[in-house]
Amino acid sequence: MLILSRKIDEKIKIGDEITLTIIEVKGDQVKIGVEAPKDVKVFRQEVFEAIQKENKVAALDVSEESLAKIFR
8 A cells, every 4th residue: 555645735646537636634534636537436435335235235136037027
């Protein structure tokens, strides 16, 4: 893991198209702005994990009846 120190309004570049900007630091909370192309999905970690969990549950919850509806 790369660890960087930044101050408010300083930026971090990821590749050519993604920029992170430190917006605010208040106590133990940091607000970060993310500039990325529209095709790059950006999620908070807990939201990403919830989406992955729901996708796995949905994949396991496929019945023969639902498959028949899909392939009619």
